[in-house]
Amino acid sequence: xxxxxxxxxxxxxxxxxxxxxxxxxxxxxxxxxxxxxxxxxxxxxxxxxxxxxxxxxxxxxxxxxxxxxxxxxxxxxxxxxxxxxxxxxxxxxxxxxxxxxxxxxxxxxxxxxx
Amino acid sequence: xxxxxxxxxxxxxxxxxxxxxxxxxxxxxxxxxxxxxxxxxxxxxxxxxxxxxxxxxxxxxxxxxxxxxxxxxxxxxxxxxxxxxxxxxxxxxxxxxxxxxxxxxxxxxxxx
Numbered sequence: 001x002x003x004x005x006x007x008x009x010x011x012x013x014x015x016x017x018x019x020x021x022x023x024x025x026x027x028x029x030x031x032x033x034x035x036x037x038x039x040x041x042x043x044x045x046x047x048x049x050x051x052x053x054x055x056x057x058x059x060x061x062x063x064x065x066x067x068x069x070x071x072x073x074x075x076x077x078x079x080x081x082x083x084x085x086x087x088x089x090x091x092x093x094x095x096x097x098x099x100x101x102x103x104x105x106x107x108x109x110x111x112x113x114x
Numbered sequence: 115x116x117x118x119x120x121x122x123x124x125x126x127x128x129x130x131x132x133x134x135x136x137x138x139x140x141x142x143x144x145x146x147x148x149x150x151x152x153x154x155x156x157x158x159x160x161x162x163x164x165x166x167x168x169x170x171x172x173x174x175x176x177x178x179x180x181x182x183x184x185x186x187x188x189x190x191x192x193x194x195x196x197x198x199x200x201x202x203x204x205x206x207x208x209x210x211x212x213x214x215x216x217x218x219x220x221x222x223x224x225x226x
């Protein structure tokens with residue numbers, strides 16, 4: 001069955017430290033890949049997306065993600081987190097024949113400590 | 115530029131009551147979606163629309179109905195609310211297939 005897995009439900013990181021959020025998918029073909037961020041009480045905002053080409057993609061707010069086909073992964077990274085990065089992060093996957101229907105992971109809650 | 119607007123923001127229903135959630139977008143997007151968000155489950159697609167006058171079932175459509183009479187509006191209806199429908203509901207829209215989704219700020223629904 002097709003699936004999107006975010007193995008870490010909750011991550012605590014110190015301000016200024018690096019952050020990596022994991023995302024693995026299980027699909028037959030290379031999907032479209034997205035990372036969204038949700039601040040408390042808000043809707044989801046797109047951080048970055050991968051459709052094809054360069055496997056390292058840059059997004060907003062200093063985030064980047066790397067697509068690794070051999071590992072079926074699309075991990076999100078940030079070299080130095082800021083207190084404002086505290087939020088919930090969702091990986092999402094779409095297929096070319098899915099009429100735009102994205103499948104979302106369960107999310108990773110990021111807490112930033114001083 | 116309002117983007118995607120959802121009304122209401124909060125609602126409390128009693129079991130068996132009905133209600134309609136309204137989603138409006140001003141970006142001329144063809145595709146619109148209704149998701150529900152529950153703790154530990156991410157977002158799950160309820161229904162979606164690929165254009166005015168069209169609707170289709172998503173992953174968890176039971177207990178919900180939708181209508182897209184105008185391109186800019188996508189309505190989600192609950193005919194007989196159940197406690198299992200307590201959730202946060204998000205509307206989203208996109209320009210074309212697999213283009214990024216634009217989300218509203220959500221509606222928190224509690225069914226007692």
